[in-house]
Amino acid sequence: MKHRTVSAFVITLQVAYLLILPLTALAQTSTDALLTVGGTPVDKDELIYLISKGKGTDTQTPGVSREEFEENLELFINYKLKVKEAEARGLEDTDEFAREFASFKESLIYPYLIKNSLEEGELRKAYSRMQEVVRASHILFQFPPNASTEDSLIVLKMALKVKGEIENGGDINELAVQYSDDPSAKVNKGDLGYFTGLQMVQPFEDAAYTLQAGQVSDPVLTNFGYHIIKVQDRQPNPGQVRVSHILVRFDANNPTQEENARRKIADIYTEIQKENTVWEDIVKTYSEDPATSQRGGLLPWFGVGSMIPEFEMGAFSLSEFGEISPPLKTQYGYHILRLEEKKPIASFEEMEESIRSKILRDSRSGMINSQVVAIQKARYGYSENEASVNSLAETLNPIAKPEFTTTVRSQSLDKSPLFNIQGKTYLMSDLTAYMDGEEISPKLKGGTFDIWFDRFVSKTLSTTEEKDIESNNKEYQMLLKEYRDGILLFSLMNQEVWEKGISDSLGQAEFYRKNIDRYQWSNRIEAFIVKVLDPAQAENARKALQGNGYNQALIQEFESDYKANATLAYHTESGTYEYEEHPVLSKIDTQKSYQEIEVDGALYLVVTGQKIPAGPRKFEESRGLVIRDYQDHLDKTLIDLLKTKYPIQINPRIKEETFLVLNQ
Structure with a gap:
């Protein structure tokens, strides 16, 4: 069965049912349900949810007319009849249904999770930062290998000392050459050029975006060490640019070669200024970039922070399409650039998935997961049995996973308490059962117990959150039911209407013969x-x-x-x-x-x-129309049969209440 990204009920409501059938005269039920289908009650909230969702928010007419309501109610009854029949046939007990429903459920619940709201906040913050570009210089102070706490303090004191020198008038770029452990500082003097959101590690980016031009940060700790950061400039993000270029290479360690390259690029620049000069011909003749010389020197689109600073600044300084830059020098050689196109930063909707991908690959992902666990612990009353956990960690951390469960059982640790969530106590036996069910071991440093305990806590809290949403979130309950019923309806319709209408050639021919006047x-x-x-x-x-x-x-x-x-x-x-x-x-x-x-x-x-x-069409000339009409006939026949099989009772009072709610 193929996945359907659109609600099966909405498809059925808007496409499959083309005929509105008269409502059966029915007696009032004795319950507060809107109706019963074969004795099974159906609440009015389900109809209200589906009609409201199908109507959407962009309609010009609020509410629904009486005629629309009656039509939707009839469609809803037909829908519930088919779901009832699918349940009676056991279609929800198949492996196919289980796989498809599990797939839908995983995607449907995501917007309701704590993690989604936190991710959304990070996405918006990252995009907001992308509206600006920051130029900063830094000095890096790395820790020695296997650094002790005392080593870390020594590095921190050095960083504070250099910060003081900068605040007393020292030039951060000159000091970077003297002190920085960043190898590139010998070339760029600590100048990182312009960058924007998600181009630096998170702590560095957070610090840089809190500084105004001219301000110097306190020491910022990252995985690389401590940084002193000075913001030189902040500008609106210019978006992306596309340029073509001519490159003349030289060996930076050969002054004669560099001088020859400088003269050559100057001669090329003079040649370009002449009338009737064709840029593409000049590129093909002189450029030493083999990747682009045969296609006019054209480079891919790029934004701030994607190229080396000198090249980037030269490209973004061009303003007119076709404008050519004076020669500029980078570590790769001398370049002449021509501006081909510019475009502003894309909308949030266009960039959302790429931003999400970057966030989930960097340290922000770990930060989000930590925040999720903290919120879940507070929400679901998590309490840890510290004495028991500490004792278990001391005993089991050295034990490798293959021997872990055996060791737990041999030392009678199965009943050792770990933590409580919503009043339920989880034991060591629950942790070993979780570990045995996981085929892939986490590749993390640390003791075996500590690693798997943290994973088990996170998994248990996530399962608790999902059950909480499923039990208490009315909107999610409706959405889940809609998709569950939609899959069942699709399966039944596939068996009794759609596939049968296509494959039953004898039925098609008979239908054609009886309805020849249509064709x-x-x-x-x-x-x-x-x-x-x-x-x-x-x-x-x-x-x-x-x-x-x-x-x-x-x-x-x-x-x-x-x-x-x-x-x-x-x-x-x-x-x-x-x-x-x-x-x-x-x-x-x-x-x-x-x-x-x-x-x-x-x-x-x-x-x-x-x-x-x-005159009459031949059957072969009408086959497409016959199949469509035959499927409609099978659908109507199925509905008539189900109305006999599953008596329907409508509660007139609840029906009227439903109509009033939809028109409030």
């Missing part, structure tokens, strides 16, 4: 219709078509000739048409074999042939 041709005529798009070519078409009756040789010759010599001169079509309703043929004289008419300001040349009187 009739009106009067038809053979015609070759030429719409003249270029008036200058009209006379050529006349000469080719006049005096010739309708025949395939004429049509093929005409079309071959104009496609070879005047591709955009005409638009043609040919075949046998029901002409009385045709926009062009309805206006012709069917007694003439050639004529010219004007329709909506366009000239048409028409060659006609044999006329065919009205």
